[in-house]
Amino acid sequence: MINRREFCKKAMVMAGGIALPLSAFQLFDPKSLHAEKNDGNSTRWIFLVDTHKCVGCGFCVKACKSENEVPFETNASRTWVERYVVTLDGHTYIDSPKEARNGFTSTKIDQQHHGLKDVKNEDIAKGFFVPKLCNQCDKPSCVQVCPVGATFRTNDGVVLIDRKWCIGCGYCVQNCPYGARFFHPVHHVAEKCNFCYHRITKGLKTACVDACPFGARKIGNLKDLSDPVTKVIMNDRVGVLKEEYGNKPQVFYLGLSKEVR
Amino acid sequence: MVHGEVWTIKEFFTYPNEYIYWPITIVMYPYITGLVAGAFVLSSLYHVFGVKQLKDIAKFSLVFSFALLPVAMMPLLLHLTQPFRGIEVMLTPHFTSAIAAFGVVFSTYGMIVASELWFVYRKHFVEKALELKAKQSRSGVEGIFYLIYSLLTLGAYDISEHALEKDEKAVGLLAAIGIPVACFLHGYVGFIFGSVKANALWTTPLMPVIFLCSAVVSGIALCIVTYAAVVSMRNCIYRRKKKDNPSLPDDPTIKPVDIESTRTTVKYLIAFLILAFVLELLDMIFRIYTATKSWDILRVVIFEHDLIKVFVLQYGIGNILPFILLLLPGLTVRRAVIASTCILFGVFMMRWNVVIAGQTFSSSYSGFMEYHMPLAPVNLETLKEGLAGLIAVIVTPFILFFCFNKVMPVFGKPDSH
Structure with a gap:
């Protein structure tokens, strides 16, 4: 009969044993390796x-x-x-x-x-x-700070805004050092080039x-x-x-x- | 019109898209959150550290903190240009954003306060539910109260001494967990501002700590003022009733504001006040001494445009005056209340001088913007983010407190703690 302490110990070892090979899958994922070498895009x-x-x-x-x-x-x-x-x-x-x-x-x-x-x-x-x-920007602070992910960077490097998702908090506007953002007067969401x-x-x-x-x-x-x-x-x-x-x-x-x- | 254009006046060169985007509502957000955190910390001083003198005010500040809690979200919702999507912050948080943590931090804190309240008032809920249940004929209002109390017991009707002892332990534990969470809640609000690298005034690692200290200060001050006001009001009402009807029996819960409790509270208030003041001073001295690129424009904002707001209203009336008032010997309740009111005003000015002043200079460092709070609403934007919105945010916690007090009486009923 296994006691509680033993059960916990064994469960932890098993969890570790399962997690290790799983993390290897992540480490050696050829796709992500390729992406790390070259971001896989022909456009920026x-x-x-x-x-x-x-x-x-x-x-x-x-x-x-x-x-x-x-x-x-x-x-x-x-x-x-x-x-x-x-x-x-x-x-x-x-x-x-x-x-x-x-x-x-x-x-x-x-x-x-x-x-x-x-x-x-x-x-x-x-x-x-x-x-x-x-x-x-390659490291856009507006994208970093959007609380709902309504603004995002495409693979070809352009930062876009999802007008159907933006909540209009203005945090991105405050975080742009270039003053590029404002609120669209008709759609009432963040707007920029x-x-x-x-x-x-x-x-x-x-x-x-x-x-x-x-x-x-x-x-x-x-x-x-x-x-x-x-x-x-x-x-x-x-x-x-x-x-x-x-x-x-x-x-x-x-x-x-x-x-x- | 672009959002913000109606209340912004521009001087010299500003980028065309620059406006005061975060108006009075965003001043109120950290202010109210600060009050929530501060009120909770005050109540925890009794529950965790056993500061006996704070017993009366502890219960009061816990309920008040709970009444302030939903209001902390109110200015944010009023501010959003798409308020109906506000819930997305909780449902689809984008965790690289400081604001995205709001849902997690805020609801964790809310749950802690709610559970602590439940344990504090459980005995009362059970007693009330049983009392109303035993009544033969219940009026409509009593029926509603019966329903509320029965629901609030959550089916736990055991109020034996052993059970209540366990409740007390739970309250202590929750209050202990609540302190770091409350600190995190408000420190995190400071982080929202402190991490805006594009804003020269906001971006400082000291911001969360400064916000936290001033939060505790304002929370304690609000509790002193409101507690004294509510106690005096109750006394006044009782005296008037007694005058009309001299045969009224003596109510043991009617007593003057406890000066000992007030004095102990004031001690903590002074300690946090000094800490907040010193940190703010440190921030300013550091900026003056290092004089980096942004200092040229910040100097104009702080020492010219906002000189009165910063040095007279915030530091003078909000910090130094109450500090003197509280330190003079022979502190009376009235003096404590006056000083606390000054502190509340000072902390509000501090929030104003961070949120608004941070937006009054162009990030081109070549021009300025001035904020004119809309008084009379002309459209939805000025209604939500003008004087009307401000009043709504100020009044709501008191209405909520009034309602909560009906179910969880702050005075009277001696509880198990």
Whole structure:
């Protein structure tokens, strides 16, 4: 007759004995091994912004809003353009009036509550435009913090939002260092740029890339070494925004300046 | 309009999508959770550590903690843009998110408080159920109460001395488990903020500890205020009744607020108050001294935009003034209540200065946002997340407490503990 103590001991040994070979199955799963070597995807969408070429026309913002059904009058956008004006005394003025949906039509800097700031031409050291969009990070903090998993990263690197699952807590919005997210005014769920996923997966370019008359925006596939965008990223000196957060952003910039936020 | 646009005023450069996304409702969330945790810790001081002077207030704070518990969820639900999907946090949690743990932590804690209450009040439930059962003709209300009490006994009618002794042990055990869980509950709320790496003001490992200490402070303070208010109110009502009807028999449960109990409570209050204050100060000194990239803008927020809110309202009225009031010799109940009210206000301001101030600067560090709480509701958003929502959150725990007190009387009936 086995007593209780013996039974417990034997049960533990048996459980251990069963668990060990089972864990080996996990360890030597060829699929996961293959995935660890190479993530098994032939695509990793990336974006290249050439700030030298941007003139601040705002066509990209307009195209994005219409393609992705974000109402034109909404004071938020999946993509926007920032203007940087650096004066000779070292002061930096930044603005993005109405996300630049109408382009930069005035030389005055929009200081929002403080009105428009007139900076004289002779005081300006340099000025440039920087288009912004979601960085489709490799380690997206928005995905990490979503309490219900409504936002997720696809195998080809794009971060998407499930509008039917998002509860609208705003934790992802708070956790994005780039200010890429907002609440959709119609659907009332988190919203952001998704590289026009519905287009790029069908072989098209994103709406903003198509709309840019100067070729300042380009989309590419990092896994394809013959892709012209990949070539630029491999061979040229490119920068990314806010690297210090560790999100590993995948929107690359040519001509970044230290003033860019 | 985008969510948040109606109450946000922007200055200089902010990213176009930046708004105050977490308004007053999210200020109330950590505030209420803190009160829940604090009230529970206070009740545990009696049940676990046997601080006898806290006997009266312990029972009170346990029931009050239970009344606050469902309200902790209320501001969150009011805040969600899709409140009907809120339950998904519990059903399909995504565990890399700090918020996803909410369901587990919150329900664990809720179950502990509920079971502890059950053990504390079991004798009362049984007595009431038997008393009503024995009645020949029950009125409608009595019928309902009979049903409630019978259900609450869960079929355990044994109230022999041996059984009650076991109950007492269970209460001690549950209270002991409850303390770390209550601390975890609130420390975890601090973690929700402290782990937002994109926000320079929030991201600090001290956040959970700071939140926890101020939670205990606010919970104890609320218990002192509410306990004194309820006791005085009962006395007042009794005196008025006695005046109208001098033949009314003396009620042994009518007695003035116990000053000894208040003084003991205040001791714990002061200890946690010092701890909370020192930790907050440490955080600020560390930021000033290290002066990392974000300090330039945080300095403007703390020392210019929010100077009065931080130094006058939070530290001055909320910390230093009550500290002096409580330490002056010859503490009276009235002074303890005034000081505790100041502390409650101070902790609320602390929550405000974390939640709102953390969103008043752009993550571009080049501009600011100002929050204007909507007073009159103009749409659903301003109704839920404005003054109306705030009032609902403040009033509900008292209504719940009133209802719970009908079934689990905090005063009167001497219990087995």
